[in-house]
Amino acid sequence: AQTVTQSQPEMSVQEAETVTLSCTYDTSESDYYLFWYKQPPSRQMILVIRQEAYKQQNATENRFSVNFQKAAKSFSLKISDSQLGDAAMYFCAYRSAFWDSNYQLIWGAGTKLIIKP
Amino acid sequence: DGGITQSPKYLFRKEGQNVTLSCEQNLNHDAMYWYRQDPGQGLRLIYYSQIVNDFQKGDIAEGYSVSREKKESFPLTVTSAQKNPTAFYLCASSADRGSYEQYFGPGTRLTVT
Numbered sequence: 001a002q003t004v005t006q007s008q009p010e011m012s013v014q015e016a017e018t019v020t021l022s023c024t025y026d027t028s029e030s031d032y033y034l035f036w037y038k039q040p041p042s043r044q045m046i047l048v049i050r051q052e053a054y055k056q057q058n059a060t061e062n063r064f065s066v067n068f069q070k071a072a073k074s075f076s077l078k079i080s081d082s083q084l085g086d087a088a089m090y091f092c093a094y095r096s097a098f099w100d101s102n103y104q105l106i107w108g109a110g111t112k113l114i115i116k117p
Numbered sequence: 118d119g120g121i122t123q124s125p126k127y128l129f130r131k132e133g134q135n136v137t138l139s140c141e142q143n144l145n146h147d148a149m150y151w152y153r154q155d156p157g158q159g160l161r162l163i164y165y166s167q168i169v170n171d172f173q174k175g176d177i178a179e180g181y182s183v184s185r186e187k188k189e190s191f192p193l194t195v196t197s198a199q200k201n202p203t204a205f206y207l208c209a210s211s212a213d214r215g216s217y218e219q220y221f222g223p224g225t226r227l228t229v230t
Contacts (some may be wrong), residue, residue, distance in 0.1 A: 004159070009157075035211060042223070043205065043223065043224050044221060044224070045221035046221075047218055047219075104162055104175070105160070105162070106159075107160045108159050109157060109158055109159050110157075112161060
């Protein structure tokens with residue numbers, strides 16, 4: 001069974017600086033998707049970025065980028081120029097690409113990101 | 118505006134009572150999901166539905182029940198058999214079973230005393 005681990009329960013960063021959130025996963029599959037979701041205090045879950053395992057190029061969305069290391073099963077999220085609105089819980093999630101997996105999302109426990117003004 | 122609505126935002130019940138959480142979407146999505154979120158844990162899948170009149174159990178279905186009589190609606194009933202029902206419940210949908218992106222509702226905080 002697949003598992004997702006976020007080893008940092010909480011991280012803090014000064015506003016305008018860069019922070020990296022860690023995520024590792026365990027799977028025997030070769031084709032899958034990885035996601036970072038953000039959950040602000042409103043508790044609305046918002047997709048931040050996704051990565052397809054078959055793509056070697058790291059995904060980027062504005063100030064958010066990932067470092068996808070397939071062999072190491074690592075999927076970290078880098079937030080550049082941190083803003084107060086980035087303060088939230090960040091969840092890493094895994095989804096198999098195979099049809100018989102039921103496409104279930106497997107979630108990490110989350111990292112709370114604090115932005116210091 | 119398209120989206121997912123969950124009501125109510127906060128729900129309080131006495132132990133032993135069944136309670137139904139509402140989830141409605143106007144995104145024309147085929148697939149819908151119910152998750153439970155507890156402090157310090159990731160989301161756990163309760164039930165999911167890929168099409169109308171069909172649903173499957175997730176990892177923690179015991180003590181819960183669902184129905185999918187309409188495409189846009191996927192209500193979750195928390196029964197008295199659920200041993201620890203106090204939690205935050207999130208509903209999500211995706212265009213179809215294979216779509217990688219799930220869209221989430223604002224959630225319902227259920228407190229059972």
